[in-house]
Amino acid sequence: MEMIVASxxxxxxxxxxxxxxxxxxxxxxxxxAMLSYAVNVFLFATGRLAVNAPPILKKYADLAYSDPLPQALVLTAIVISFGMTAVLVMIALGAYLEADNDKIDMTEDAPENASEQKGRGA
Structure with missing residues (x-):
């Protein structure tokens, strides 16, 4: 099971x-978003991969338990990453509506910008 999670x-x-x-x-x-999911799965895997094990160590239970701290960290990270993804989508959508494309590197548009710059005298 560890090999499947690691892959x-x-x-x-x-x-x-x-x-x-x-x-x-x-x-x-x-x-x-995919990198944040990878980090979440990694954090979840650090809490011991145990199937059908309680998340809390009881006094008289055997040693099969899963650590609740990574589970809480993953839940918090999921909420934060969802909010940040929504903010990034809105910023990218605004940039797309402003520039009519979603390119990140705008240096390829230099010939179009250069003709506009020449008309202004710059």
Whole structure:
């Protein structure tokens, strides 16, 4: 089971990094969301992967329990990442409506901007 979780973390991290390296706003936001999911799964896995185990250690229970601290951290991280993703989507949507494209690197638009700059005398 640890191998499945580790490979899921690796796939989420690799695809998140690939999407962050794109030059469009929405794939970058999706890549950041995937990286946050990878971190959440990693944090959840640090609390011991135990199936059907209680999250609290009882006095007379056996040693099979899952740590509740990583579960609480993951719940908090999910809420924060959802809010930040919503804010980033709104910023990217505003930038898309303003510039009519969602490119992050605007240096490729230099010929269009250069013709506008020449008309202004700059």
């Amino acid at each position: 899921a973390i690796g796939v989420l991290t690799a695809s998140g990094i690939y999407l962050i390296l794109r030059l469009r706003a929405f794939p970058v936001i999706l890549g950041m």
